[in-house]
Structures are given as C-alpha cells and as structure tokens.
Amino acid sequence: MKHRNDHDHAAAVSRAIDALLDYAAQYLDLEPADRDYTCNMLLDLLGFNQYRIVPTTGTGTTEVRTADTGGMPDDLMAQTLQAVRDAGLCAGLDNAALADAIMNTLSARPSRIQRIFENLCQERGAATAMRWLYAYGLHNGYIHGRQLARNPRFEEDGLVITINTAKPEFKTMAAAAAGTSVQSGYPECTICHANEGFGGRDKRTLRIIPVTLGGEPWFWQFSPYGYFREHGICVNTRHTPMHVDRATFGRLCDFTDRFPSYFLGCNAALPRIGGSVLAHDHYQGGGEPMPMHRASAVRSRPAAQAPEVMVDIIDWPGTVIRLRSRSREALVEVADRIRVAWEHYDNAAYGIASHNGRGERQSAVSPTVVKTGAGGRGGEVREPAYELSLILRNNAVSREHPEGVFHAHEEFWPIKHEPIGLIEAQGLFVLPGRLTRQLAGVRRALCEGAALPEELREFTMIYDETQVRLGVAHGSHIPCDARAVDKALRGELASICRRILRNTAVFPNTHATQAFLAEAGV
Template sequence: MDINHEINRLLNFALQKKLIKNFDVVYSVNLLLDVLEIEEYLPENITEQLAEVSPILGEMLNYAVGRHIIEDTAAQRDLFDTRIMNCVMMRPAEVIAQFNEYYTQSPQAATKFFYNMSVASNYIRKARVDKNIIWKTHTDYGDLDITINLSKPEKDPRDIMRARAVNSTAYPKCLLCRENEGFAGYVGHPARQTLRLIPLNLNNHEWFLQYSPYTYYNEHCIVLNKDHIPMKISKKTFENLLAFVDLFPHYFIGSNADLPIVGGSILSHDHYQGGNYTFAMAKAPIERTYHIKGFEDIAVGRVKWPMSTIRISSSDKKRLTELAVRILEKWRNYSDETVDILSQTEGIEHNTITPIARMQEDKYEIDLVLRNNRTTKKYPLGIFHPHSEVHHIKKENIGLIEVMGLAVLPARLQVELVKLEQALIRKTVDLSNDEILAKHADWYKILYKKYAGNIDKNNITDIVKSEVGKIFLQVLTHAGVFKRDEKGVGAFEKFIATL
C-alpha cells in the first residue's frame, strides 16, 4: 500500500470539506507522520472528489494493522481512525468562531455548517448510519418511523478481554460530560478527538450542543449540561427547552423522563435531544381541547396519540412554563387505582413526564407525555413498558425517540426477519423448534393465518415490515398510562379535570 498517497488523499479531502486551511497542511502532515509512525512524506497533486472519508480511513487502518501499530479489532480501529482524523481537524475555538459567524446569517446556516463538519470529520459515522434499515408504517396515528439499528459494530471478544484489563477512571465521568471533547478514549470508552462542542447560554447557565455520532434522524443533536448532575424534570427543564427553540426555531428539543424504566439510558447527566425532523407525534392532531382555570390564554388539548399526551401552546413562554409546571406537579402526585396508576409505593416515586418543545409558526408548543414506571409481579419490567408478547421485537425502554414515533430496533432483526419471510414463503407451519426464530413463533402463527395464500416473493418484505410497525404501535400502546378505550379515556379526562 502507498501510505504516502493515502495521506495526500486525506489532506485533499480535509481541504475540500474545509476541515483545515492551506496554512494547516504542513502541521497536519507532521501529526499524521507521528500517528502513522512514518519518517518521510512527499506531496502529491490530488483532485478526486469524495463524499465521505471512510474509504481513505479504511486503507490507513489496514496499513496500521499490517505494520502492527494497532490490533485488528473493531474497537482498536475506531480508536485509531478518530486519532487520524484529529490530525486534520479545526481546533474547538475555531469551530465555535465559525459557528457564531454562520449564526449571524441564520440559525439554519450555523447548524448546517456544524452538522456537515461533524459528518466530514467522521465524528458522525455516516457510512455506518447508512447501513441502518429504515422504513415507515402507516397507522391511524400517522406514519411511524422504524429503524433496525446496524450502526454500532458487534464487540470483538479480544476487545472485551482488553476492557477488563483497563482501569477505568472517573474522567470523564460519563459519555455526556464536556470533558469528552478531545478525549482519546480506550476500549469501553469511545474516542472523542473529533468531538466539537458549541457553548449555549440557556437561562444563564452553560450548556453545550453536539451531534449524536449515531444519528437516528436528521441532524440528531444532544444538548448537555456543563455540570455532571442527574436528570430532573422541573421548571428549569421547560425554561431550557423553550430557550433552546428560541435559539434554533427550526429544531425540536425534548428530554427523556427522569426515572428508571421510562427514562433514557443515561440518567446520571442532565441532557436533552433535538434535531431537524418532524416526527409523527408532532403531526398528530388534537382530538379534544380544554380550558384550564387561570390559564384561559393557553391552548390545551389531548393529542390523538397512543401514549397519553397533553399539548399546550402559547406565544408567552412564561405562562406556558407555569402551566407545564402545574401539570407536572399534579401528575407527580396523581393516583388512580382503577387504571393501575399509583404516584408512589413504599416512598418510591413513579410518575413523571417526557416533555418535547417546538415552534409552530409564531407560537411555542410543548407536548407533555405522562409516564409511570411502576412494576408488579405480572409486569416485572413495568406496567407501562413493552409487555412480554412484543419482546421478540422490542424489549428496551421507551425513551424520548420512541415516544415521538421512531422505533430503534435491535440488529438481530435483520437476520431474523429475512428467515421469517423465507418460512412464510415455504409455508412452514410452526417455528417453535427453530433456535433463531422460536421467539417469534406466536407472532408467526398470526401472520401465517392472516396472509396464507396471499404471500409471494414480491410482497413478503413489505408485509413483514408493515407488521413490525404494527408491533411498535402496540409497544407505544403498552407504554400509554391511559389506554385509548372507554375506560382509559374516562380516566384521562378525570386527571385533566384536576388541573
């Protein structure tokens, strides 16, 4: 391999994508020579146009493996290619300066610059994200987004052994701490040399904007607190969400709930997620409006959505926040045993809210999704959590992204659904003895009975994808605290009356 040629290709790519400028080239060359353990370099005239950098990095990683600079594992490759890209990256202060300059044009221009830079630097691993299997399923609640997540590589046993030998430190405290910016990482903690953060002032406190390295939707961003403090839904949460959409009116912003089971995967660090995407939930209509005493100036409605959601909107941020706080406080202490809702048991709180904020024309809009994390012997993972009959498709927590109508499904389904399609085509009657597909056996019987005689190789994939989407709808229904039957709607009305 001509590693000198690959270095020149990488420099050409970095210049094209404006990751570096002409006066940075010699500096970047010397960093690359050090990282790749090379003593000589000859400049070449490279004119190729590449959409993304992964083909070049692939060659460089093969070179590093061949020269025994790194071991040939997924984790070692990820650590090393991030180190390579840091050699052709703007420093944080320069990124911030350019972001602010673009912001004077428009918020859209600023986020477009920042997102494109995050893709070009391979911080957002677009080549992997593009492998995700994505489709939409039409339902009575709109088109739900379904994603089989293939972005994250499987762990290599050698990396697992290496991780055991690594002495983890308290720095950074978690993957969301601002101290990750530039952190080299180790097996078990991803490299972040190419991470760049944009400081934000939300209600006189410092927060930071970054993008998710594994984006699940367009411009999937994370907004993280400067301080490593636990997530807590409160008045400050609503104030911060509304302050964010003031800064970026083309983005939505939301928070995972602050309790286990119904919350996100990282509850130890206060953070939000947003982006430039319109989910089915945002398009869902209001099916009944209300007038709340003392807040007659605020539009209030029950959203036609499988999870129990109250939508409030106003041009007055302060008033909107006051009503959101009232709803949160009422819900925190609300119980209705007729529908299995208890606010607390043995001193443990169960009720909280998943909030999502956005701008709709000239008004602020907040969706307040009511959550409860109580468990029972019948539902040990949660009463309002995916029940066992849907675990063959989705077993994990229903966090902010799922709440809004985007299913993030496990990679195993890529193989399992293909095998299931083949079984349907062959008209296999029972899958209970199939080691891989046994988990789907009960669901398969329903599909077999429903579609027997109407399946062929031309329609089978669309049919199975549609049925997976319907399972996700069932998942959301399980997570809804007030079911959408007569009893559940009546109980929802009873709660709203307490406001």
C-alpha cells in the first residue's frame, strides 16, 4: 500500500510539473527549446527524482488546466504545493517562499523581459509595453491579482475609497519605516535595484525595467499589492534619500514624456507626510487617473512672469495649485518658484510655520505630473501639454494635534490613522483591512436597529452620522433596509475621507491660497 501511495504522490508531482511548464509556455514566454532545461531546474529545486511524463488523458493532464487559470497561477500553484507536500518534498521552505521560487524558475530572466519591453515600445507604443509588463507580473504571481480583486472599492463624492486587505496598517511613520527596514544590509532597503530576484523577502519574481530620468538611471517596477490600476514606483538606481527640488519636476516630466498614459508623482520628502520609505528617492504613479486630476479650477490665470503657464487653484479639499503649459521649461520654473516660496512661508494666523523650534524644515510640496490636452492661455486644447499639480504640505505638530496639525484629526482615526501620502492626497483612499470586519459590525447594528457593541464604541460618530443619513432620529433603534444602509455607509466613508483631506489643507480657502501665490510672485 505504501508503495502505491508513493507512486500516486510521484505521479501527482509529475502532473503538476507538466501543468506548470504548460502554463509557462502559454503565459511566461517559455520557449520550446527551454522546456526540458526548465523542467530539470524545477526537479532540482524540488529535490524530486521520480519524475515521469504523465500521458494526457481526457481533457487535460491535471485537475487545473492552464486554460482554466485565467492567466493567474493561484489555483495551479495551490495544487502544486499540495502535491509537493503530500510527497514530503521541500520541508525546509514555507509555501510562500516555495511558490516564489517555482514561479521564478518558470519566469524569463530580467534581460529578456527588458528586450521584450523595449521591442514592444518601439513596435506598439509605451502603453502597450506597460500593459504587457503588468500582465506578466500577474502571470508570474508577483502582482497578487486575486487578492487585489477581493479588496472592496467604490467611488463616492468625487473620491475613490478602497480597503486593502493585504496591506498592514502603520499608524505612525516610525512604524511604517520599521515595516520597510532592512536588517541584513543587503539590499540596502526594500525598494533598491538589488531586490530584483532576491529570495530574502520573496522578490524572486520581481521584474523591473530601466528608465532614464534627468539623464540618470532609474527603474520602474509594479507594486505587488497595488492600490489602483497599474500602480507602480519609479526608483533612483542609486540609494539616495528622498528629496524634492527643481530637478524633481523635470524628472516627472521625463517620465510622462516616455509614458504619456501614466501619471507620476512624488511624496513630500518629510516625516509624517512623506510616505514610508524616505531613505531611497522614488516616485509613485500608474495607469489610472486620480480623482484630483479631474477636479475643476475655481480660479485660473496666467503666471505673473510666465504667461504661457496657466495657474489654477482647484476645487479640492486639500491645498493644491495646478500648473498647465506646453512649455516644460516655463512650467518647471514656475513650479520651483512656488516650491521655494512655500518652504520658507510663515503665517501664524493659519498655524503655518516653515520650520520648528529646532530649525528643522516643516513645509514641503508633493508634486504630480500628467500629460493632458489642456494647456496654454484660455484653456484651449493643445497637444502636448503638461499638468503639474503641487500639493502644499506641512508636518508641524502641536499639543492639540501631536501627530500632525495638518493630519487626520483624532475623531477620524477609527477610519484612517495612517499618514496621508501622495495617493490619498489625490483622492484615492487606502483604508486598513480591519475595516471589513469593523464596518460589518456597524452595518449589522444599523440593519437590526441595535446599539453598537462595546468593541465598536470608537465608531459611535460614524454610527450616529449614518443614522442621520438614514433619517433615523438620534438614540432611536429602528431596523433599516440593508441596501439603504450600504448606500449611507458609503456616503459616510466618503464624507470622512473628504474631511480628512480638509484637515491636511494648509490654507482655509481660495483667497488665502491666492494671497500666498501673490506673495510668491506667481
């Protein structure tokens, strides 16, 4: 009986290997000349010496055929891991590391990926090449497509709200930095070029492409747990600290010149408002326009010393100045004038201090660039045009707001406690995964007309405000229709996110922003 079981286990592993090779041929550019070589690499990785080619029977060689995968390796990998474990193989590797190693063996090497990408750029355009690279990341499992598809997402009140069930919640910048720190010293940080293929944190399947920005080598990679369509980062090949200066604006324009269907932006390079990786210069962007990009202008005029640049103050809860022009040089000049002015601007009436008592800078801009057809004076449509938005940020703290004067206020922390970075400042909110459970409890109480359970007391404001949306008097416990509750909760979440953006605004109104621009000579 044991011999029969061993034979069955060996046959299952063999079938899984055959299915993996078929999958790689269909989705990962595995060429016929490399099939036997890749098979042997898999056998060596698994420590499996009983491989036999199993004849195809029926409709396929395995329960999960490549035609059934939809280009996602999840089911095929689950079956493979089960077969490997049943056969007693690879006991020293956990499932995540083993799956990563298997998919890396099946994936094309970085040089081939880059050749294919460049050929696609030349023959079919940059947008097609980017879509191919993103699809490859889905096919080889580096981008967790199914996990991303499970994340709740909706649009409401001009914002996009998502709940990222895979992203850990970092309530402080210190915690975020700790979550991305490196203990070994190699690679120097979690986004360094040396991470490509690195097994230490399951990045064997990572594939990147080189990009030249400002005449210097950078590279692009997609995020494994992206927040939106084709979300990725562009990283300086040198490990150098985050900073925003005049050259930053030129680099962002360089990127959109090469990839005009993408936007690219940069976090403010200061703690509490600058993202979780300040040690390595990088930008964020992707193929999905942000809600802020669609915001209309409430004030629009030519720049004082550069009439070819239109200056917009946009209808947005945060403080944002949008510049539009066909002239890169003029655009960068005006943007840098605003940056320098903002970094040294003080206004006690608005609680704005450019530096703290220790002389440390507190004000910074977060720029983002997108190519559009709107440029020049009068808003007429011209091609090409750059749209460079400057989000004014300040990371000051106070006794009343110890985590940031221009940070989400404490009453909103049950929904969003983390620092507000570039993506959320542009209107796409990434809320913590715990909310799926917690909001389900709030929803249940509203549907049943029950009081909030004790463990959800921090959601009292959300509960009360949602009752108002439902037309339920305060303190009443009246059951509500589930669909009405869902609609009201979506509206409440969007309202809170808008109020959080207002918390980050450094100026209270358009007039104050205009006064700053006048003082800056813009």
